[in-house]
Amino acid sequence: MAKRAPTASGKASSAVVSDLAEGRIVSSAHLVSAKVPELSEMEFGMILAWHAFSRWMMRCMAAAGVSDMTPIDVLVLHHVVHRQSEKKLADICFVLNVEDTHVVSYSLKKLSAAALVRSVKRGKEVFFSATQAGFDACLRYRDVREACLLPGFSGEAEENVRLGDLARMLRTLSGRYDQAARAASAASL
Numbered sequence: 001m002a003k004r005a006p007t008a009s010g011k012a013s014s015a016v017v018s019d020l021a022e023g024r025i026v027s028s029a030h031l032v033s034a035k036v037p038e039l040s041e042m043e044f045g046m047i048l049a050w051h052a053f054s055r056w057m058m059r060c061m062a063a064a065g066v067s068d069m070t071p072i073d074v075l076v077l078h079h080v081v082h083r084q085s086e087k088k089l090a091d092i093c094f095v096l097n098v099e100d101t102h103v104v105s106y107s108l109k110k111l112s113a114a115a116l117v118r119s120v121k122r123g124k125e126v127f128f129s130a131t132q133a134g135f136d137a138c139l140r141y142r143d144v145r146e147a148c149l150l151p152g153f154s155g156e157a158e159e160n161v162r163l164g165d166l167a168r169m170l171r172t173l174s175g176r177y178d179q180a181a182r183a184a185s186a187a188s189l
Contacts, residue, residue, distance in 0.1 A: 042173075060148070064140035066114070072098070074141075076107040077130070080117050081138045086127035097174065 032040045054071040061069050061077075069077075079092055093104050108128055111117035116134035119126050130138070153159060 046173075056149070060141055060144045061137070063144045063148075064137055066116070066137045069110075070107070072096075072103055073107045073110055076104055077111055077116055077134055078138060078141075080108075080111070080128050081130040081135055084130065084135070086120075086129045088125055088127060092128070097178070 028040055028044075031043075057071050057074040058069060061067075061074050075096055076092060079095055080087055089101055089105060089108065092108075093099070093101050096104070098104050108117060108119070111134065112119060114133075115131055116137060117128050118131050119128050121127075
């Protein structure tokens with residue numbers, strides 16, 4: 001494919017964008033970059049994966065007996081149950097990479113009202129932990145996950161290595177997107 005020169009404004013022409021996007025599955029062909037043309041395709045894959053994963057979490061938790069939970073509710077509950085240790089709001093937000101503490105705070109209130117999480121105040125700090133009902137819900141979630149999701153995986157060592165590589169790549173991408181978000185915030189000031 002022949003490269004076309006940028007226009008006088010320094011922006012790629014629509015023909016170049018069209019050439020770069022050709023043959024790719026992208027949701028935003030106008031974002032395809034000559035430097036990293038696969039980035040838009042990867043972003044589209046993340047969009048599809050996030051929505052599928054969100055549906056999965058809600059439906060898996062509903063199948064485990066707890067309905068009316070949003071994806072963030074499920075994530076927060078799993079993190080509170082993780083290692084069965086008390087956690088502070090700030091720590092939950094940090095681990096889940098949620099910038100808006102109000103979102104997690106609202107989720108914790110919902111989980112407390114459903115008797116899945118309890119809180120205790122010590123001085124100025126509030127610590128959250130799972131109730132037995134919350135812990136049991138996560139175990140049922142695990143059972144549904146084992147029955148419905150895992151049959152699609154072979155369990156072979158090579159598959160686990162690829163999944164591990166993908167997990168590391170997603171964490172790397174998370175850092176790059178966080179850094180870019182900070183840069184965009186600073187640029188818009």
